[in-house]
Amino acid sequence: MISGLVVHFSEDESLTNAALIEIKAKANIDIGIQSERCLPIVVETDSIESSHKMTDWLFELEGVSHVDVTYVHLDE
Amino acid sequence: MQKSQSSRRDFIKSAAMASATAVAAGISDPSLPILSAAEVGDSGLEWNKAPCRFCGTGCHVQVGVQDGRVVAVAGDKNADVNKGLLCVKGYHVGAALYGEDRLTKPLLREGDSYVEISWDKAINIIADRIEGDPHKFAIYGSGQWTIPEGYAAQKFIKGGLSNNHIDPNARLCMASAVTGFLATYGVDEPAGCYDDLDECDVLIMWGNNPAEMHPVLFSRVIDRRSRGEEITLIDIGTRRTRTTTQCQHYLEMKGHGDLAIANGIAHLLIKNDTYNKEFVESFCNFKAPDSDNPNLHGKGISFDDYKVMLERYTPEYVEELSGVPADDIRMLGDLFGNPDIKITSLWCMGMNQHTRGTAINTLVHGIHLLSGHFGTPGDAPTSLTGQPSACGTVREVGTLAHTLSGGRVVANPEHRKHTEEYWNLPEGRINPVPGYHTVLMWEKFCTPSDQGGDIDTIWVQVTNPGQTLPNLNKLFNGKKELKEKFLIVSEVYPTATTVLADLILPSAMWVEKNGVFGNSERRTQQWFKMVDPPGDARDDTWQTIAVAHRLFERGVEGMKDKDGKFIFEVLDEQQKPVPIWQWENYYDTNVDKHLFEEYRQFTRLKHKDLAPYDEYVKERGLRWPVVQQEDGSWKETHFRFSEGYDPYVEPGKGMQFYHSSTKDDRAQIWFHPWEPPAEVPDEEYPLMMTTGRVLEHWHTGTMTRRIPELNRAMPAAYIEMNPEDAAAYEIRNGDLIRVESRRGVIELQAWVAGRGKPPVGTVFIPFFDETILVNDLTLDAIDPFSKQPDYKKCAVRISKV
Ligand code: SF4
Numbered sequence: 001m002i003s004g005l006v007v008h009f010s011e012d013e014s015l016t017n018a019a020l021i022e023i024k025a026k027a028n029i030d031i032g033i034q035s036e037r038c039l040p041i042v043v044e045t046d047s048i049e050s051s052h053k054m055t056d057w058l059f060e061l062e063g064v065s066h067v068d069v070t071y072v073h074l075d076e
Numbered sequence: 077m078q079k080s081q082s083s084r085r086d087f088i089k090s091a092a093m094a095s096a097t098a099v100a101a102g103i104s105d106p107s108l109p110i111l112s113a114a115e116v117g118d119s120g121l122e123w124n125k126a127p128c129r130f131c132g133t134g135c136h137v138q139v140g141v142q143d144g145r146v147v148a149v150a151g152d153k154n155a156d157v158n159k160g161l162l163c164v165k166g167y168h169v170g171a172a173l174y175g176e177d178r179l180t181k182p183l184l185r186e187g188d189s190y191v192e193i194s195w196d197k198a199i200n201i202i203a204d205r206i207e208g209d210p211h212k213f214a215i216y217g218s219g220q221w222t223i224p225e226g227y228a229a230q231k232f233i234k235g236g237l238s239n240n241h242i243d244p245n246a247r248l249c250m251a252s253a254v255t256g257f258l259a260t261y262g263v264d265e266p267a268g269c270y271d272d273l274d275e276c277d278v279l280i281m282w283g284n285n286p287a288e289m290h291p292v293l294f295s296r297v298i299d300r301r302s303r304g305e306e307i308t309l310i311d312i313g314t315r316r317t318r319t320t321t322q323c324q325h326y327l328e329m330k331g332h333g334d335l336a337i338a339n340g341i342a343h344l345l346i347k348n349d350t351y352n353k354e355f356v357e358s359f360c361n362f363k364a365p366d367s368d369n370p371n372l373h374g375k376g377i378s379f380d381d382y383k384v385m386l387e388r389y390t391p392e393y394v395e396e397l398s399g400v401p402a403d404d405i406r407m408l409g410d411l412f413g414n415p416d417i418k419i420t421s422l423w424c425m426g427m428n429q430h431t432r433g434t435a436i437n438t439l440v441h442g443i444h445l446l447s448g449h450f451g452t453p454g455d456a457p458t459s460l461t462g463q464p465s466a467c468g469t470v471r472e473v474g475t476l477a478h479t480l481s482g483g484r485v486v487a488n489p490e491h492r493k494h495t496e497e498y499w500n501l502p503e504g505r506i507n508p509v510p511g512y513h514t515v516l517m518w519e520k521f522c523t524p525s526d527q528g529g530d531i532d533t534i535w536v537q538v539t540n541p542g543q544t545l546p547n548l549n550k551l552f553n554g555k556k557e558l559k560e561k562f563l564i565v566s567e568v569y570p571t572a573t574t575v576l577a578d579l580i581l582p583s584a585m586w587v588e589k590n591g592v593f594g595n596s597e598r599r600t601q602q603w604f605k606m607v608d609p610p611g612d613a614r615d616d617t618w619q620t621i622a623v624a625h626r627l628f629e630r631g632v633e634g635m636k637d638k639d640g641k642f643i644f645e646v647l648d649e650q651q652k653p654v655p656i657w658q659w660e661n662y663y664d665t666n667v668d669k670h671l672f673e674e675y676r677q678f679t680r681l682k683h684k685d686l687a688p689y690d691e692y693v694k695e696r697g698l699r700w701p702v703v704q705q706e707d708g709s710w711k712e713t714h715f716r717f718s719e720g721y722d723p724y725v726e727p728g729k730g731m732q733f734y735h736s737s738t739k740d741d742r743a744q745i746w747f748h749p750w751e752p753p754a755e756v757p758d759e760e761y762p763l764m765m766t767t768g769r770v771l772e773h774w775h776t777g778t779m780t781r782r783i784p785e786l787n788r789a790m791p792a793a794y795i796e797m798n799p800e801d802a803a804a805y806e807i808r809n810g811d812l813i814r815v816e817s818r819r820g821v822i823e824l825q826a827w828v829a830g831r832g833k834p835p836v837g838t839v840f841i842p843f844f845d846e847t848i849l850v851n852d853l854t855l856d857a858i859d860p861f862s863k864q865p866d867y868k869k870c871a872v873r874i875s876k877v
Contacts, residue, residue, distance in 0.1 A: 002085070004092030004150075006100045006161075008295075008302050030089065032097045037302040040096030042089050052789060055164070066298050069167040070160050071092040071150040073140075 001051045004071030007039045010063050019063030028054075040070075088148075125152060125696060126603035127593050128166040129586040130774040132219075132461030133157060133290045134595025135166050136696045139587055141606050146170035146587065155696040157270060157599065163291035165774055168783045172586070173607070175782030179567055179574075179582035180611025190580065195612065195622070195659070201579055203626040205533040205562055206237065210634070212532040214241035214517050218539035219249065219463030219470050221616070222591035223600070224671040226469035228620045228644065229537065230481065235499045236624055236634040236643055240486055240511030241531060243477045245539040246463060246470040247514040248546075251862035252428040253459040254471055256437020259363075259372045259861075260445075261743050263483060263682050263735035264471050267716040268420070268456030269597035269699055273297050275454030276420035278308045278411055282334055282440060283426015283868070287318040288771040290424070290460055298322060310408075312337065312400075313426065314766055314868070315796075315840055316833035325404070328835055331764060331869040333398025335432055335750040338439035340394035340405040341412050342747075343386040345446050350413025352448025356745070359731045360445050363744045365435075372434075372861060373737055374746065385747045397750050412447040418454030419444070424462060425768065429868050434861040435748035442745040451718040451731050461596045462775065468594015472684055472700075473675065477517075478510035482678030486510055498677050500637040513863040515856055518545055521561055522554030535564040537616050538583070542573035543776040543846055546865040547819050547856040552576070566616050571778050572846045583616050584609035585779075590668040592692065598684075598699040598713075602692035605663070617671070618662045625657035646670045682735060683716075683724050753869040754857035757837065761817060761871035763801070764838045767854060768868075770831075773844035781844070793845035794827040795874070798836045802828040805874060812877040815841070817870055820852030823877055839872065 007023065009016040016037075023029055023041065032040030045051040051072075058067045121140040128135045136155030140148030149170045153160035162169075182198040183190035193201075206213045215229050221244065233242045257264045273279065273296055286294040300307055309323040312334065320326045329337065345351040362382040366375040377385075391402035391409075411419060421444065427436050441457050449455040461467055474481045484491030492506040512520060512531065518541065523529030545551045555561050555576050565577040568585045588609040592602045609615075621644045628635035628642050637643050646654045646665055655661045669689045676686045685701040687710040692698065698712040703723045705711050715721035717733055725732040733743045757764050772790035773780040780786045795813050807813065811826045824841070834840050841850040855870040 002088045002092050003167075004094075004096035006096050008298065030093060032093050032100065035097075035100045036304075038100035038299075040093060040100040042092045042096065044089065048784065049788060056789075065302070066295055068161045068292075068295055069151075069164065070096045070162065071148075072167045073088050073092070073148045 001045045001048050002073045003043045003051055003069060005041050005043060005055065005058070006068040006070055007041060007058055007064055008066040008068070009037045009039065010065045011037075012063065015063030017063070019061040022061060023058070121148060124604060124606055126587050126606070127464060127595070127601040127697070128162070129169050129172060129779070130165050130464065131290060132463055132466055132596040133293050134464060134593065134597070134599055134601060134697065135162055135292050136601070137162060137166060137169060139170065139606055144607055146173060146607060152696060157595070157697070158292045159296075161292050161295055164772060165780060165786070166292070168780075168786055169586070171783045172779040173588065175569055177569055177782075178610045178613070179569060179580060180613055181582060182612065183580040185578045195614070198579060198581060199622050199626050202535065202564060202623045203630065206623070206627065207630065207632065209532065210237045211239050212530055213237065213239060214512065214521070214531050214534045216514070216517065216534050216536045216539065216541060217242065217244040217475055218537060219244055219246035219461065219466030220538045221469045221475070222465060222668070223468045223473055223594060223675065224592060224668040225537070225616045225620070226465075226473045226475045227481065227671050227675045228617045230473060230475050231499060231643060232620050232624050234480065234486070234506055235495070235501055236627070238505055238507045238634060240477050240507050240509065241517060242475055242511060243514045243517055244470045244475050245514070245541065245544060246461075246466040247476065247864060248429070248544060249425060249462045250428050250459065250466050251476075251864040252430060252433025252437055252859050255372060255434040255859075255862040256441060256459075259374070259434060259438050259737070259744060259746065260441040261717070261733050261735060262737040265467060265598055266456070266458045266596070267451070267718070268453070268458050269714050270296070271714055272420040272454050272456040272458055274300065275418055276307065277417040277454070278310065278419045280310045280312065280419065280421045281319060281323075282312050282421060282423040283314065284422050284424050284460070285313070285317040285319045285768070286422065286460070287322060289462065289769055291771065293460070294319065315835065315838060318771070318831065325407070327400045327404050330399045331753045332430070332432065332751065333400060334427060334436050335439065335748065336389065336394045336397035337400060337405065337408070338436065338443055339386055339389040339747075339750065340391055341408050341443045342439075342446055343389040344391070344406065344409025345413055345443070346383055346386060348409065348413055351446045352415065355448035355450070355731075356446060359733065359742055360745050361738055361740070361742045362747070364747045370860060376738070377747070382745070382747055412443055412449060415448065418452070419449045420454060421457045422460060424460040426868060428459070428864060429866050431754045431857050431859050431866045432748065432751055433859040433864050435746070438744075438746035439748055441743070445743055445745050451715065453715065459596070462769075464595065465593035467596060467598065468592065468600060472594055472679070477513050480506070481675060482680070482684060483682030484678070494678070494681070498674070499643065500639065502638045505634070514545070515551065515858055515863060515865060518551040522551060522558070524558055525560050529558070532560055533562045533564065535566070536573055537566045540571045540573045540776045540778055542571060542575060543843065543849060544851065546851055546854040546867060548849055548851045549820050551856060566619055568613070569778050569782060571776070572849065581619055582611065582613035583619070584613050588613070589615040590666060592668060592672060595697070599697035600686060600692055600700065601697035602689065614659055615662065617667060618656070618659060621667070622657045754866060755855055755869065755871050757871045761873045762837075763872050763874060765815070765817070765853065765870050765872040766834070766838060766840050766868045767843050767850050768840065770842045770844060773842075775844065776846065777844035778846070790844070792825070793842050793848040793850065794825050794830070796827050796830050796832050796834055796840040798834050798838070799829050800836045801839070802826065805876065807876055814875050814877050815839070815853060815872050817853035817872045819855070822848055822850065822852055824848045839874070
């Protein structure tokens with residue numbers, strides 16, 4: 001399961017940096033080029049359910065204000 | 077093999093990254109999902125555009141098809157609406173086709189079970205029911221009907237059967253917005269569009285939760301903030317939601333407090349002398365309800381009368397009525413009184429599902445007009461719809477019981493004449509008496525025939541009234557005991573409605589058929605069929621035409637035009653009729669295109685002009701009026717009534733409300749008094765209950781509950797409570813609660829301090845769960861003008877089970 005997401009960071013720099021460190025530590029996330037407060041990422045998971053959990057995890061990060069899903073490949 | 081799998085995976089990953097990067101960077105040149113031919117070859121996917129199947133936002137998706145199945149969905153970067161974004165529902169929209177229990181065969185009830193029957197037999201059964209008594213037959217449709225589906229149903233019943241008993245579920249969600257626009261501007265639908273969200277300085281959400289209900293629109297606003305723009309967000313609501321957390325101001329009001337708040341703002345604009353005199357003198361009249369003859373015209377009043385009527389709505393009095401502090405009312409008054417900022421108001425169900433829905437809609441338009449916050453990008457009162465084609469199919473095609481296409485009404489002889497001419501029908505074919513609106517239609521259906529229940533057959537298409545009608549025990553479950561009544565349901569999955577159906581017809585959905593939707597911002601969007609429906613499922617338009625043709629074969633006069641030809645006749649290039657009533661021939665031609673081109677003729681009268689079908693094939697939708705330019709191209713309209721934007725405003729007029737009900741190019745500023753809700757808590761039923769939607773599920777959940785990850789995320793309905801109320805009742809998270817109203821009882825789990833936070837004395841229950849029907853509790857009281865029920869306020873009592 002492969003998804004393209006855009007992570008919107010909050011205005012608090014230290015929270016943003018902390019969130020970024022956590023995101024970078026995930027082996028199944030590819031990081032794209034950040035544009036202002038928006039970071040494109042690709043998440044690869046072994047099921048739709050774990051993809052969903054990953055999106056929830058991103059939402060929960062304190063430095064993240066919003067997550068948009070821009071692409072999903074449904075074929076598990 | 078290993079290598080090719082890995083290169084495919086790499087390709088998909090690079091496609092995903094390209095789409096996310098394009099969105100993050102806000103670049104206008106899409107790198108995806110319009111793939112190059114080589115890439116398509118590599119991936120084996122074929123991509124095509126479609127609007128999302130779910131909400132009225134009308135996001136466009138790119139749909140990737142492989143081996144006859146939808147396998148990928150991407151936000152469409154070329155679409156103005158969503159600029160490549162999708163919400164969690166849109167992201168899974170493809171999976172909505174593949175629930176395990178798709179209906180694939182026509183099913184006829186035999187006792188307590190169903191038997192599979194042929195389509196031919198099903199069509200005969202419907203034709204028999206209609207022939208039995210054509211005037212006791214009704215169609216109950218939907219804002220999810222495509223434009224051609226709604227148009228075909230409308231022509232069949234109003235033009236073919238001289239029967240106006242057709243109404244859509246949109247009566248339950250936006251009828252009050254319609255009456256609000258009509259009463260104010262003399263013509264329906266918003267003047268502005270989503271561009272207002274990109275331009276406004278202040279966004280006021282009136283009983284609206286776009287963060288969960290129109291997520292992509294809301295993220296468009298949040299995105300502005302992420303880019304450093306300043307925008308003030310104000311949430312006026314009856315409970316805290318995910319929208320509230322993003323707002324600088326949350327104004328918590330009591331039910332119907334909005335009426336008082338709007339009057340309070342108007343009061344302050346006049347008292348502070350900050351209303352826009354020039355705008356008002358040039359472009360507005362004043363109106364108040366006419367108690368002797370209640371209608372949408374009301375009675376004309378002077379500015380001085382208006383002033384007197386508003387006098388009592390001081391901030392302190394408004395605080396008393398609404399619960400919103402007087403200082404917050406002053407803050408709103410100051411914002412509207414400031415000509416240097418741009419204000420957009422957004423609303424949806426909170427203002428529409430309201431027994432004074434027409435009144436509050438007109439009042440919100442009124443404060444925009446009074447303050448002059450109208451007519452330029454970012455200064456607009458804009459209503460949203462919940463369904464993907466509530467505007468296109470219901471409001472524009474005119475599938476309500478009293479309307480005809482293009483803003484016409486059955487009661488107007490001229491309008492009937494136009495319609496009969498466009499349809500080539502004999503004069504007098506269309507019945508001048510409006511049919512039954514939704515609540516009345518179902519009441520008549522659930523009343524024994526010998527007691528005045530004069531609807532004996534309803535054909536439901538693309539909706540789920542067994543879950544969404546208010547007061548279900550009265551308006552739906554009453555059918556159970558009435559053997560003479562017959563319910564036909566065209567559906568894709570078993571639902572709360574099919575439970576009582578006598579005949580179930582399996583339907584094609586979304587990209588299994590051609591379609592055209594019209595979203596909340598006047599945008600008409602077209603797509604083509606991409607995959608086959610499962611089993612014997614067939615298009616709803618085909619179903620309507622097949623029944624019409626069966627009646628034609630039997631000699632039913634109404635199915636003939638005045639030359640004796642079938643009312644849905646479609647000719648091929650040799651001018652020979654294409655037998656579109658036979659399924660095997662239905663896609664020999666593009667029936668949608670034929671119906672759309674016929675319908676398009678209706679759209680000029682009210683300046684809702686549509687372009688030819690083929691223009692929509694090229695575009696990600698166009699906002700009407702779409703007007704042809706000298707060079708032959710077609711141009712959409714972003715803002716109506718405003719010179720420089722709207723091609724129909726005469727030069728030099730500045731602002732021209734050219735469908736004004738007073739025929740003087742002016743809009744009407746209404747006064748309506750505050751009135752209490754139809755039911756309020758009392759000793760017996762001490763809590764106010766409100767109902768609504770959740771992010772993960774779309775409306776009744778028939779599609780989204782079949783998408784495993786959405787269902788796992790939100791598996792069951794719950795009762796949301798304030799912690800103080802929970803403590804008073806000794807209720808904890810997860811406790812099973814019995815909820816009773818004067819109309820019914822349900823049991824469900826408590827969620828204390830959950831996602832939304834109702835104030836003390838209020839509980840919230842979502843309606844997506846067909847196993848816990850909150851509409852067993854709701855009230856069927858309706859707005860007197862729009863006939864829309866109030867799902868947001870009814871009194872309940874609770875106890876721990
Ligand atoms: S916001 Fe509405 S139209 Fe857009 S993706 Fe979500 S459900 Fe679909």
